[in-house]
Structure formats: structure tokens, C-alpha cells
Amino acid sequence: MKYTLEKLSILFLSLFIVQVTVAQQVEENNQSEFGDFIYRKGNMYRSASGKPGPMYWQNRADYNIDVTLDDEEHTITGSVTIHYTNNSPEALDFVWLYLEQNRFTEDSRGTLTTPIQGNRYNGDVDGGYQLSNVSGKVGKRGDASDKYLVNDTRMQVFFDEPIPAKGGEATISMDFSYKIPEKGMDRMGRLDVEEGTIYALAQWYPRTAVFDDVKGWNTEPYLGAGEFYLEYGDFEYSVTAPSDHIVVGSGELLNPGDVMSSTMQDRMEKAMESDSTVYILTPDEVADPATRLKQDGTLTWKFKIENSRDIAFASSQAFIWDAAKIDLPSGKTILAQSVYPKESDGQEAWSRSTEYSKASIEHYSERWFEFPYPTATNVAADIGGMEYPGLNFCGYESKGESLWGVTDHEFGHNWFPMIVGSNERLYPWMDEGFNTFINHYSTKEFNNGEYPADLDHTRKYVSWFNRETREGIDTYPDVVNTSNLGMTAYMKPGMGLIMLREYILGHERFDNAFTSYIETWAFKHPQPTDFFNHIENVAGENLNWFWQNWFYGTDNIDLSLDGVYPYGGNYVLALSNRGGVPMPVLVEVTFEDGTSERFKLPVEIWQRGNQWNHLYKTDKEVKSIEIDPDKVLPDVNIGNDKWPAAIYGEE
CATH class of the missing domain: 2.60.40 (Immunoglobulin-like)
Incomplete structure (x- = not known):
């Protein structure tokens, strides 16, 4: 014209x-x-610069757990001892725990708030905890109390005297058992395959709720979409399983000589020095009893992980097992490993899982913050994708681009929220959205772009932005329409960080700020305002207009x-x-x-x-x-x- x-x-x-x-x-x-839209002023616990304040504190929970897996009755039976440290400035009369297996009952809040037509978070209703020998004791010489209260997925343990402030200690112990659900809300459960059953165990032990300076006790019930908010601590745990099972778990296997044949141990040593995948147990060996250390009875697998907020494990007689080394920026090497049934085998499928895992962990460690745990394990299960410290559950039928995407996403969660310990139950965008953002760059780098990166084309999501039914990023996950959750928790906040890096701040200013945020809040509990304040202070930019409209609004x-x-x-x-x-x-x-x-x-x-x-x-x-x-x-x-x-x- x-x-x-x-x-x-x-x-x-x-x-x-x-x-x-x-x-x-x-x-x-x-x-x-362009002005303040929420309260963002600092105090003695959280500074205006987005850092922990001079009197910042958080409590601690260290765990010793021993459980037995019964693969005939599909049950877990065991005991837990929690060493709780109260670093807060006030004495505590009780401690709240989460009993998330109680979600799998007919009258749980989660069951009763599930729509008739169901959703992703459907679960069995014939489970729930059986508890006994509950004890709570302050200090080493205090009297033990057996007083407790259970309400839905929460448990309140009382003491005969308060846990002193600023370093007081208590011990909570109990025995527990429950039936392992087959359908565990796409986060855990069991899967029958030709060679046996795969048990994916998560939310599998009583866990302490977080007591913080913002809300006090965080006791939101476990309903479905809302995930987790947990204290950090050290874990030592053992899993006794049938002798033909392979067990993998969060952290380091402490007793390989007690549970692995000499052939498997030799192969593991080779894997720890290999950049390419090494079989620990080959597809042909899965069903061969001679490959196991014992042909009957049980074996006890012992694990340890430090400075973690959670643990998970998997157990099955159907596992192919392979591994390779991961090179970290510090020069340290750790283990990438995968376990999967023969139904998942193949170069287009799970045979590349360990390759994907290694690439993912190495990328995030180099770019943002070094991976802190001794193993990174990918488990094939009947679960779309779910993350725990050092261990994922991913769909056993995933292949190619789909398997890369879910593996990379779930391992990315080791940075958000496993290292940076935000409250997933209230603010899923601080883990799902941030993780979606870092996944974008990991995918672009993997094999020089073998698979496409989702956020390269933000305008393909414009139809959602034009819907009248769209909701804001700040909508709680158990409230948001499930058709919107993918955008509010994952894509829209991920796009927000893409815009900050690629359009608003530029690479250098954004990377300085985002890396500083991770380093500053590693193994701590940031709130949304801590993130906003920290990015602004390090990048040197007032971004009220952006936080307010993109994260706390529905305008376009x-x-x-x-x-x-x-x-x-x-x-x-x-x-x-x-x-x-x-x-x-x-x-x-x-x-x-x-x-x-x-x-x-x-x-x-x-x-x-x-x-x-x-x-x-x-x-x-x-x-x-x-x-x-x-x-x-x-x-x-x-x-x-x-x-x-x-x-x-x-x-």
C-alpha cells in the first residue's frame, strides 16, 4: 500500500x-x-532487600524411619522418630504433623471436595493411617506424653511441657501402617506390570508442618492440587522389601554390599566413572533370581540424605536398572540412575532416561546452583510426573520428547521447591512457574535443541488470555479451576520470568538477580514478597507495575x-x-x-x-x-x- x-x-x-x-x-x-500494591516492608525476620533478616529463623526436623513393604497385602508398616528443633522466638506447646495418607479415605476433605466427574487428583478411599505408640517428649529427660489429636490429614502432638524457644528440642515417635493406594492422586501408588508390581512411595510417613514467622503453623489440609511445605533436616531411613525387589530412594544407598550382588556393585562402580549409560541390571536379568543377592526372604535397604525437606522411594521386582555419572561444577561427581520395567524399555523410551537425567542436573547445576544430593533417580511409574528430593516418578509410557520434558521438569523441581523451599500449597507459581522457566533454557540447550522449547512462542497461548474464565496466578491451587491450573501455576508465571529476562531487564541484570535469589534462599522459606523485593534490589528496578498486573491480576x-x-x-x-x-x-x-x-x-x-x-x-x-x-x-x-x-x- x-x-x-x-x-x-x-x-x-x-x-x-x-x-x-x-x-x-x-x-x-x-x-x-506503579506504586506498592501489597505490604512489602521489611522487618527483623525478612528484610526489605528480599533477604532473610538479622533475626530470621526456621525450625528443623531430623528423621529416623524404618518400614517394611508387604507386596502381598500392599501395605507399609514401620516406625518414625522425629528430632524436632524449635529455633523460633516462642515456646511451643505442640507440633503439627501431616498425615497425608489420610487423604485416601471416604470421608477425607480431599475426597469430599473432589467433583463427581473426578479430576487428576482422584485417589483410592480404602486407606489411611493406623497409628500406635505415639510419644512426644521435650528434651532428653522430660516425661513422655501420649496425647495427640488427628483431624483429616493433620496430626497435633502435645507435650507435658513446652518446647523452649531458640533451640529447644523434642522427640516425637510413633508406629504406623497403611494400605498403599493403587491410585495415589497421580503422585504415588502402585502399578502392575508383567514382571511384578512397581511401588512408588511418597507422602509415606508422618511429616512435620512448617512453623514460620509469617503464619505460625501452616496447616492447610491436603486436598489434591496443593502440594507441600516442609521443614529441612537430615533423614536416615531403611526399607525392608522382598529379596527380589530393587529399591531406590532419595539420597545415598548406605549398604550396597548387603543388598546388591558383586556383579551389580562392579557395574555401579563403572557407572560412577562413565558419561554413558551402564546397566546395573539388564532387561534379560530382571526375571532371573540368580541375579539377586538372595533368592527368598527380605533385604533391608538403608539410605541417607542431608539437608532435605522430604524423601521418597520406589520398590519392584520388575526394574531394569541403569546409571551414569553426573559432573558437577565443583568437580564432584554423583550418580544419575533410572529404574523401569521392560514395558518402558527402548532407545525411543526409557533407555534414554539416564542420559536425560544427567543432562538436566548438569545444566541446572552449572547455570543456577549446584545440585546438593548424592543421587538423581528417575522412576517409571503410573504417574504423569512428580518430584521429590533427588528422585522423580514419571510416566512409564512416556517416550522421546515427552520423556525428556517430564524428566527435565521433575528434576528442575530440585531447585524449586527442594533447594528454594517455598510454600507449594499456597504459591504453586513459586515452584511450578519458576521451574517452567528454567526448563525452557535447559530444553534449548539439550543436544543443541533436539526438542522444542515451549516458551519460544508465547503467543500460542493468547486464546487462553482472551478467555473470560481465566484466573490469576495468585489463585490458590485447590481453588483454581483445574482447566486453568496449567496456565496459572506453570505457563503464565514462566512467561513472566521470560519477559523479565528477555524483554524487561535483559540477561545480565536478570541472571544476577535470579541467581542471587536462589543462593540467598537456598534451604530456606521465601515468601512472594521476598522474591519481589530481592529481584528489584539486585536488578535495580521498580517492578511494582509488573508484579501487580502479571502476578496479581488478569489483565492482558x-x-x-x-x-x-x-x-x-x-x-x-x-x-x-x-x-x-x-x-x-x-x-x-x-x-x-x-x-x-x-x-x-x-x-x-x-x-x-x-x-x-x-x-x-x-x-x-x-x-x-x-x-x-x-x-x-x-x-x-x-x-x-x-x-x-x-x-x-x-x-
Whole structure:
């Protein structure tokens, strides 16, 4: 389409007259979008700079657990002793624990709040804890109390005297048993395959709730979508299983000589020095009793993991087992390993699991923070994907791109929320969204982009942003419509960090801030405001307008290039913010001689209102102008991003 100078001059004159008329009126400004929107002031526990304050504290729970797996009755029976340290400034009369196996009963809150048509979080209803010999004792010489209260998925253990503040200690112990659910809400359970049953055990022991400086006791019930918020500590645990089972768990196997044949031990030593996958137990050996250390009875597998918030394990006689070494930036080497049934075998499927696991852990360790645990284990199970410290459960039928994606995502969770210990039950975007973001770069790097990265094309999600049924990132996971959870918890916050890095702050400023956030809050409990404050302080940018509108609202991005008009040998760009989310405006100008240049207008142009004119000075003839030329923003109207608008489809 051709524009004459006369036509352009008339258009610009008309625009100028309209804008002068509007300027004579008082236009409402957008200052409220740039100011504080939630309480973000610091205190002695959490500083205004987004760091733990000078009196920051968190409590600690160390565990000793011994359990036996019965593969005929499908039960777990065992005992737990919790050494609890109260570092808070107040004495505690009781401790709250989570009993998440109680979700699998007919009258649990989770069962009663599941829709009739069901959802991903369906679970069995014939389980639940059986408890005995409950004891709570303060110090080493205090009297033991057997007083406790169980309500749904929570348990309150009382003491004869309060646990002293600032370092007081208590011991909680009990015996427990329950039936292992077949359907464990896509987080745990059991799967029958040709060679036996795969037991994926998670939320499998009584766990302490978090007592923090923000809410005190965090006792939200376990309903379904909401995940976990747990204290850090050291774990030593043992699993007694049938002798033909292979058991893998979070942390280091302490007694390989007691449970593995000499052949398996030799292969494991080779795997610890190998960059490529080494079989510990081959597909042909799975059903051969001669490969096991014992042919009958049971074996007890002992594990240990330090500074962790949780543990999980898997057990089966059907496992193929392979492994390779992981190289960490410090020079340390650890173990990547995978266990899977023959139904999952194959180079297009789980035979690449250990390769994927190694690449994922090495990438995140190099880029963000070194992986702190001695093993990274991927387990094939009837679970879409679920993460625990150093151990994943992933779909046993996954292959190729799907298997890479779920493996990489679940291992990414070791950084959020296993290292950076946020509250998943209330703020899933602080783990799912942040993890989705780091998965983007891991996928782009793996095998030089063997598989596509989801967030390369944010505008493919525009249809969701235009739905009236969309909800905000801040919607609690057990409240949000399940059709929205993928966007509110994963994709939208992930896009938010992509925009911060690729469009708003740039790589260096963002990476400095994000890495500092991880290092600062490693093995601690950050809140949303800690994240906001820390990113702003390290990056040196007021981002209230971004947090408020993207993380705490449902408005969209719609930057518009309304027109381009000649003015004194230069050009005036008429811009508007037609969405509710202000953004800097990146502009690319292409000239008739084939060259181009870019410049960026700051977000502050929108503080005074939703229209802005920019005088662009050049001695070249402009051919076209485009905003957001790399399409980083999920702008809901691509039709107003370019001038001339009719350039789409035209020569």
C-alpha cells in the first residue's frame, strides 16, 4: 500500500488536533499501577532487600524411619522418630504433623471436595493411617506424653511441657501402617506390570508442618492440587522389601554390599566413572533370581540424605536398572540412575532416561546452583510426573520428547521447591512457574535443541488470555479451576520470568538477580514478597507495575502502534497501551535501504496515561516499524504491532 506525503500530513494534523483537545482535559493517570500494591516492608525476620533478616529463623526436623513393604497385602508398616528443633522466638506447646495418607479415605476433605466427574487428583478411599505408640517428649529427660489429636490429614502432638524457644528440642515417635493406594492422586501408588508390581512411595510417613514467622503453623489440609511445605533436616531411613525387589530412594544407598550382588556393585562402580549409560541390571536379568543377592526372604535397604525437606522411594521386582555419572561444577561427581520395567524399555523410551537425567542436573547445576544430593533417580511409574528430593516418578509410557520434558521438569523441581523451599500449597507459581522457566533454557540447550522449547512462542497461548474464565496466578491451587491450573501455576508465571529476562531487564541484570535469589534462599522459606523485593534490589528496578498486573491480576498485554506520521523530516510514532498490563516498548525500524535499528521506550511512558507519542529522528526513509519484533510478549492483538498494518500479506 502506498501513502502520499499529503495524505500522511492530513492524518497527522487530524491526530494532533484530537490530542490537543484531549490534553485540555484532566486525564486519569496510571500511578496506582506503579506504586506498592501489597505490604512489602521489611522487618527483623525478612528484610526489605528480599533477604532473610538479622533475626530470621526456621525450625528443623531430623528423621529416623524404618518400614517394611508387604507386596502381598500392599501395605507399609514401620516406625518414625522425629528430632524436632524449635529455633523460633516462642515456646511451643505442640507440633503439627501431616498425615497425608489420610487423604485416601471416604470421608477425607480431599475426597469430599473432589467433583463427581473426578479430576487428576482422584485417589483410592480404602486407606489411611493406623497409628500406635505415639510419644512426644521435650528434651532428653522430660516425661513422655501420649496425647495427640488427628483431624483429616493433620496430626497435633502435645507435650507435658513446652518446647523452649531458640533451640529447644523434642522427640516425637510413633508406629504406623497403611494400605498403599493403587491410585495415589497421580503422585504415588502402585502399578502392575508383567514382571511384578512397581511401588512408588511418597507422602509415606508422618511429616512435620512448617512453623514460620509469617503464619505460625501452616496447616492447610491436603486436598489434591496443593502440594507441600516442609521443614529441612537430615533423614536416615531403611526399607525392608522382598529379596527380589530393587529399591531406590532419595539420597545415598548406605549398604550396597548387603543388598546388591558383586556383579551389580562392579557395574555401579563403572557407572560412577562413565558419561554413558551402564546397566546395573539388564532387561534379560530382571526375571532371573540368580541375579539377586538372595533368592527368598527380605533385604533391608538403608539410605541417607542431608539437608532435605522430604524423601521418597520406589520398590519392584520388575526394574531394569541403569546409571551414569553426573559432573558437577565443583568437580564432584554423583550418580544419575533410572529404574523401569521392560514395558518402558527402548532407545525411543526409557533407555534414554539416564542420559536425560544427567543432562538436566548438569545444566541446572552449572547455570543456577549446584545440585546438593548424592543421587538423581528417575522412576517409571503410573504417574504423569512428580518430584521429590533427588528422585522423580514419571510416566512409564512416556517416550522421546515427552520423556525428556517430564524428566527435565521433575528434576528442575530440585531447585524449586527442594533447594528454594517455598510454600507449594499456597504459591504453586513459586515452584511450578519458576521451574517452567528454567526448563525452557535447559530444553534449548539439550543436544543443541533436539526438542522444542515451549516458551519460544508465547503467543500460542493468547486464546487462553482472551478467555473470560481465566484466573490469576495468585489463585490458590485447590481453588483454581483445574482447566486453568496449567496456565496459572506453570505457563503464565514462566512467561513472566521470560519477559523479565528477555524483554524487561535483559540477561545480565536478570541472571544476577535470579541467581542471587536462589543462593540467598537456598534451604530456606521465601515468601512472594521476598522474591519481589530481592529481584528489584539486585536488578535495580521498580517492578511494582509488573508484579501487580502479571502476578496479581488478569489483565492482558496489548501494546499498539496506532500510526506513524511525518513531522519536520522525522516521524511521530503514536502508541497506546490498550491492555491492562503496561510494558516497555521495543521498536524495530526498517529502512528502504534494507537496514534496520532498534530502540526501547521505558515503561514509565504509561505512568501519565495510556497514549504516548514518540518523535523518531532519522535522515533515512522508513519502510516499516514494528513493536516487540521478536514476539517475546504474549500480546493479545498481533494486528496492531506493525506499520504499515497492511504489510501483512503484501509485497
